[in-house]
Amino acid sequence: MYDEKQLVSRVTTWVLACAEYARQNVEQIQDIKQKSGEYDLVTNLDTTIEAKIEAQIHKHYPDALIIGEEAPKQHLTTAQGLTFFVDPIDGTLNLVKKRDCFAIMIGVYDGERPICGAIMDVMKNQLYWGGPNIGVYCNDTPVTPPEDSLLKDGLVGVSWRQFLGNRFNEIKIAQKSAGIRVMGSAGLEFIEIMNGKHIAYLATLNPWDFAAGQILAESLGLKVVKTDGNRLNRFKTNHIIAATPTAYQQIRRLQHF
Template identity: 35%
Template sequence: MNEQERQQIYNRAKNWVLEAGERIRTKMDQPIVIETKSSPNDLVTELDQETEQFFIERIRTQYPDHQVLGEEGFGDEINHVQGTVWIVDPIDGTMNFVHQKQHFAISVGIYKDGVGEIGLIYDVMKDCLYHAKRGEGAYKNDEKLPLLPEERKLEQSIIGLNHFWSIDNKLVHKEGLQSLIRKARGTRSYGSAALEFAFVAEGIVDAYVTMQLSPWDIAAGVILVQEVGGITTQADGEPITLLDKNSIITCNPAIHQEIIDEHIELKT
């Protein structure tokens, strides 16, 4: 993707994200139909679905040769990442959206031949847009985010962590995760993977660790973190895959290996 093409797509994507956020805010106080997907805690609302359709319609109209992968299933059946692929989470943090009416985000990652070109994470209720274009740094609204510090110790670090993983020993080797919790300065749980990635990019959280995320949860955030010098891998240090679920460590590189050494991986 050349610079001119990237800028044009970025401009449209940014406008669509802001427009979608405004549409959500105008409907926040209306009755919302809530359904469940894979479990009682896996929620979806009509606004999730409407927002994804909003993006699908615009992308397909403006860029009919692009593919779209969306959480709610209105996009394409994708089995490769060749060409331009938009990966969309219309409302990341649906439980927060339903219960708190805040702390949720629109997440859009745009990839060309598997390379992250554009990342947008929009904290809808704060009207705060995290955004990045490959090679141009990451921004919070109009403020360019600084590179992550070169020196950082785990004992000085705040870790974004869903504590569910530390108690469910059917899924994860919890001893390693509990050791990580003890070593870190503190942990936080925000309920939105996209926002956790954004906070790592901003440097207000030093790492985010979780054991199972889908492509739409991470696509935009990976680009943001990379643009400030951060790193994103699976929990064992292996590269992530764009079309499958991944365990995730996204963090300041200074603490990456130390987190891996805690052996926080899914059981097989």
């Protein structure tokens, strides 16, 4: 057994410590490597931060499963007990090119039950954390659910490659919205929706990209599902819609399957 309150405290402490480390070393990025392509990058900062987080998980929760972006990939369909989804640097291309607009994320589940999520906007020093049993906070300030506005009144965050491919009618959705924005970081996109600055987010994401954001967004009453309306598979890549309830319904009507 574990103490849920203590677990949340530990997760936030780990993320804050890693963010401080990232800020101290943001100008000393080394060993930039390509993964799946020219713009899919990993740096020494990614691997070091993931190692720091994994070490803490192993220390305090030795039986827990860890699914991390830079860890060896595991082929899973279900999980028993604690599972930590870790993205040490979400937005590595932004880190390399801008030294800004990147996040650190941890999402925690106990079997199928969401426990807590944490998204750290590193350079703004803002930690969004919480879960279904405790609410959502930005640092120490409660985050209130965003207004449930119409699609035409809100901005839509997108993945630029997915938008240009228009696989899920993203262009039509954009035309019906107030406009589109591309942030290059799933964690920061989730923050924009939670703050009511964006009304929806359309992207193709891996489990470590969406786990923390899904927990936090759903805790605020937002929809986070596959583009076909089904629940996300936490162990596979998913085409997702994250949106306010009204915008979600409008987006679904604009898509064709």
